[in-house]
Amino acid sequence: MICSLGDSIEGIVDSVRNKRIKLAHLPFDLARLPYTKPYYLIQRNDGDKLENRSEHYFYDILFSTVSHALADAGLNSAEIKDMDVFFGSTSMDVPVFESNYRKTSSTVAGMFLQSSYGYGKIAVTIMEKFGIAGSCYSFATACTSSANALLYAASMIEAQRIERALVVGYDLFSNLGFYGFEALKSIAAAEYRPFDKNRDGLILGEACGAIVLEGCRRKSGDLMHLGGANLCDTYSVTSHDAEGSVVAETMKRALKQARLGTGDIYAVKAHATGTEINDSTEAAAMKLVFGNEIPPVTCVKPFIGHTAGACGVIEQILFTESVRAGFSPSTPGFRERDEQLNLTPLTKNMDADEGNFMLNYFGFGGNCTTLILSNKASMG
Amino acid sequence: MSEIFIHGASAFTCGANDDVKHLKNELSRYTPDNFRRVNRFILLTLLGARQCIYEHSLDPGTAVYLTTEHGNLGETAQVLDEIYLANSLPKPFGFINTMSNTAAFYLAQNLGVRGRNIIVSSQHLSFERGLELVKADFAGGAERSALLGGVDEASLSRMFIEGQGGRGWQMVDGSGWLYVRTEKDGACGEIKEIRSFRDGASCVMWITEKSPVDVVSFGALIDDYEAAKLRGALRPAAEFDYLREYGYSGSATACGVGMFVRHFPGKTMMHINKDQRGHYAVIELEMF
Numbered sequence: 001m002i003c004s005l006g007d008s009i010e011g012i013v014d015s016v017r018n019k020r021i022k023l024a025h026l027p028f029d030l031a032r033l034p035y036t037k038p039y040y041l042i043q044r045n046d047g048d049k050l051e052n053r054s055e056h057y058f059y060d061i062l063f064s065t066v067s068h069a070l071a072d073a074g075l076n077s078a079e080i081k082d083m084d085v086f087f088g089s090t091s092m093d094v095p096v097f098e099s100n101y102r103k104t105s106s107t108v109a110g111m112f113l114q115s116s117y118g119y120g121k122i123a124v125t126i127m128e129k130f131g132i133a134g135s136c137y138s139f140a141t142a143c144t145s146s147a148n149a150l151l152y153a154a155s156m157i158e159a160q161r162i163e164r165a166l167v168v169g170y171d172l173f174s175n176l177g178f179y180g181f182e183a184l185k186s187i188a189a190a191e192y193r194p195f196d197k198n199r200d201g202l203i204l205g206e207a208c209g210a211i212v213l214e215g216c217r218r219k220s221g222d223l224m225h226l227g228g229a230n231l232c233d234t235y236s237v238t239s240h241d242a243e244g245s246v247v248a249e250t251m252k253r254a255l256k257q258a259r260l261g262t263g264d265i266y267a268v269k270a271h272a273t274g275t276e277i278n279d280s281t282e283a284a285a286m287k288l289v290f291g292n293e294i295p296p297v298t299c300v301k302p303f304i305g306h307t308a309g310a311c312g313v314i315e316q317i318l319f320t321e322s323v324r325a326g327f328s329p330s331t332p333g334f335r336e337r338d339e340q341l342n343l344t345p346l347t348k349n350m351d352a353d354e355g356n357f358m359l360n361y362f363g364f365g366g367n368c369t370t371l372i373l374s375n376k377a378s379m380g
Numbered sequence: 381m382s383e384i385f386i387h388g389a390s391a392f393t394c395g396a397n398d399d400v401k402h403l404k405n406e407l408s409r410y411t412p413d414n415f416r417r418v419n420r421f422i423l424l425t426l427l428g429a430r431q432c433i434y435e436h437s438l439d440p441g442t443a444v445y446l447t448t449e450h451g452n453l454g455e456t457a458q459v460l461d462e463i464y465l466a467n468s469l470p471k472p473f474g475f476i477n478t479m480s481n482t483a484a485f486y487l488a489q490n491l492g493v494r495g496r497n498i499i500v501s502s503q504h505l506s507f508e509r510g511l512e513l514v515k516a517d518f519a520g521g522a523e524r525s526a527l528l529g530g531v532d533e534a535s536l537s538r539m540f541i542e543g544q545g546g547r548g549w550q551m552v553d554g555s556g557w558l559y560v561r562t563e564k565d566g567a568c569g570e571i572k573e574i575r576s577f578r579d580g581a582s583c584v585m586w587i588t589e590k591s592p593v594d595v596v597s598f599g600a601l602i603d604d605y606e607a608a609k610l611r612g613a614l615r616p617a618a619e620f621d622y623l624r625e626y627g628y629s630g631s632a633t634a635c636g637v638g639m640f641v642r643h644f645p646g647k648t649m650m651h652i653n654k655d656q657r658g659h660y661a662v663i664e665l666e667m668f
Contacts, residue, residue: 031469090479094456118449118630119480120503124657133578135659137509138501140451141481148498156516176456179463180475229522232444232497234489237482246494257522364476365485367497 001317002065003207003304004040009072009317013325016303016318017349019332023203026050031179037187040205040305041173050173055096061208062122062170063129069166069210070130074218077131079164083212084134086153086167087123088146090309092138095172126168134162140309143271143363144230145169146209147312151369153213154225164214169313173206177308184238186275192302194272194331195279195345197338202273205305209313223320226356226372227258233366239277240362244285247368251289251358254370258356265295265372266355267328269319270345271362272299273306282360283341295358297345299331312361312369319359323352323375382519384511385567386665388559389641390432391634392424393552393626396534403427410434413490417473420553421452425483425531426490428555432527432638433491436559443495443517443526444484447510449503449630451480453535483531495523504601505653506530507556507633508661511574518562529557530634549600554629556638569641572648573664580606583660587650588613593664595620595644597636599653600628610652620649637663 004022005012015021024041027033042048047057070080123136137152139145146169153165171177181187181204188201213225231253233246240247255262270282286294300318307314322329331345359371394402403423404415410430415423425446456478459470476482481499488497496517502509507530517523534551560571577583587610596616598607600623611619622636629635633653640649644667651663 028469030463030467032467033469092451094460097460118503119451119501120449120506124503124655127657135505135509135512135576136502137513140448140479140499140501141484141497142479152513152516155520155522159516159520161516175463176460176470176475176478179469180459180478183469183472183475230496230498232485232488232494234485234492234494237476237485237489363481364479365481365497366488366494367481367485 001207001209001314002042002061003314004042004205005304007044009321012318013321016322016329017325017327019330021303021332026178028179028182030175037182038190038203039173039178040203042206053099055099058096058172059125061172062126065208066126066130066166066168066210069212073212075212081131081133083132083164083166084162085123085126085132085136086149086165087136088139088149088169088309088312089171090142090145091171091174091177092119092140093122094176095174098174122170132166141363141367142365143308143311144361144367144369145309145312147361147369147371148230150312150316150371151228151230154228157213157215164212167211167213167313169310170208171206171308171310177204188274191333192274193333194274194299194301195283195338195341195343196334197336199274199276199279201275202306205307207304207307207310207314209310209317211313211317221324221375223373223375226260226374227254228369228371229253229257230369233368235366237365240281240366242277242281242284244281244288247281247285247362248288250368251285251360251370254372258372260356260372262290262293264356265358267296267298267357269315269357269359270297270299271360272301274301278362280341283343286343294343296328296350297343298328299345300329302332303329316359320373326352328352382515383562384515384518384560384571385562385564386558386569386571386641387561387567388432388436389557389638390428391556391638391642392428392431393554393629393635396551396553411490415486418486419452419455419477421454421480421531421533422477422483422486424533424553424555425487425529428531428557429487429527429529432557433559438491438493439525440493441495441525442493443523444488444493444497445510445514445526445528446484446499447506447530447631447634448480448499448501449506449532450535452478454533495526504599504655505661507631508574508653508663511571511663514560515574524562526560527557528560529555530631531555532630534629549623550627552627552629554631554635556631556634558638558641567668569665569667571663572666573662575662577660579658580660583662584610584613587662592616593650594618594647595640595649597622597640597649597651599633601654601656602652614650637665640665641667
């Protein structure tokens, strides 16, 4: 995975363990606004600078990430060829059009309409690059996009419809997203503080991550997908019902599909956008599901930002790699408990043992997705 | 395969330049709800799906699977121009509506359903991939009732220009839908098969072994030469050339299947499609 913390899993996990965060501050030059807002930008070298980016950069990040994932999984060429690809993103290839725009005199809209190959283009490009001959599915469900890609990849493997899957989550910086969330007044002023009494919004981030799924463990410590669920909360296009009933129902259905009870969950990775209402809804939903016995809750967005549709894959990698390294991450930025929420996320790294984990993801359009994972040796 | 019974179908197409007011007027025939902050893509979604479930009462657990090649193309272009040309922040609901799942959301909200809400795309085979997700969810017991649709605005996309522009089809906005359930009671037809092939030879081999069907139809990338070869293998009684009759959109397959369901009672059909990689997908339907 490549994100603001770098491009090596070991380095990223080490940063998480030690609460090292790299935050950039970006201006709104195009809208001539006299201030900046924070953003978790990939900043490895000069090539990562926004003004130096191009279509080539977009695919370099993607191919590098996929290449590392395939190598890490130890797949041979026949196994790679046989895979299906599940892709999830909010921005899709909008960053490509924006970078091209900087080099032409065309209007963005005109160029966008005339150069669009559709949402499926990126997944097909992955398949062509790596000689993958299976089917491809590109999910566009806002911030749950790659979580839903994981949900379907896992269920198709479990049903033995496919043998293995490459699941990719990718959202690169775009002015569309950065200016759009600012228009919604959703971006925090300076610091990510999910569930904190003084939380003031989300901070976007960019990342690309890839996960290889198949029906059996290759290495000890590989996590196993036990179940998941997706539901639509029709309360509002921008927010979920404050009582959290549909969010809670999603968690319950995921537990049921995994054949687990609430007491079987060792820790929860919350979606935790850091906005006033989303954190409130998620806390209410967790109470509906777990009562007063809410498991330890971790929020990973303060490390890498809200990576939009990529966050399903990105946060699963960040969380599970931390667990493999022996800890559940703390929540940087959390300082003051919000008595209305009555929920305190992990403020220190917690030793991670064998257990079952709940990963929650929510998004615009009422989309709710919960995944249940396990690293128990007895599972699988 | 798990059983997927068809309980309703629709296929709405209109000219690329048709007024949004026309879409709103047409939609008002199916729902009294007033939709403010919606765009062309959302209206197409609502209109096609509303026509599909007209006179049906839906289970609240019904899922929505919206397939699309380009998504909310028009609004995305407008918002980009707001940022780059007008030098302003985009309008909040304009930005939100660039996310194509808002269309599936407004549909679920209008219908009062809260099952799975999925938007999936796959170049040239989006509708077929959506059907595969429905099949997986029905088989796994995650869903029992679903609306599966394909929606695309007419666009001057490179895919169209390079792939289909020379065939003389009219470019249209399209919204085609199926209302499917695991229950047979009240159904008008059945999806007998959805199958994918990694090359043409294995597709031909499979359809050669099938019983002759009444009707065959072909997707946009099957040219005349290949269509003749496939007809020879399949020996259908007739061909339904929906692209020539009704026009092309990114969701032409969804519209073609919807039209077949509405206009060919008692017939069987095989829809054969392929993508630019030479992968094939076949949908086999039987109408009662």
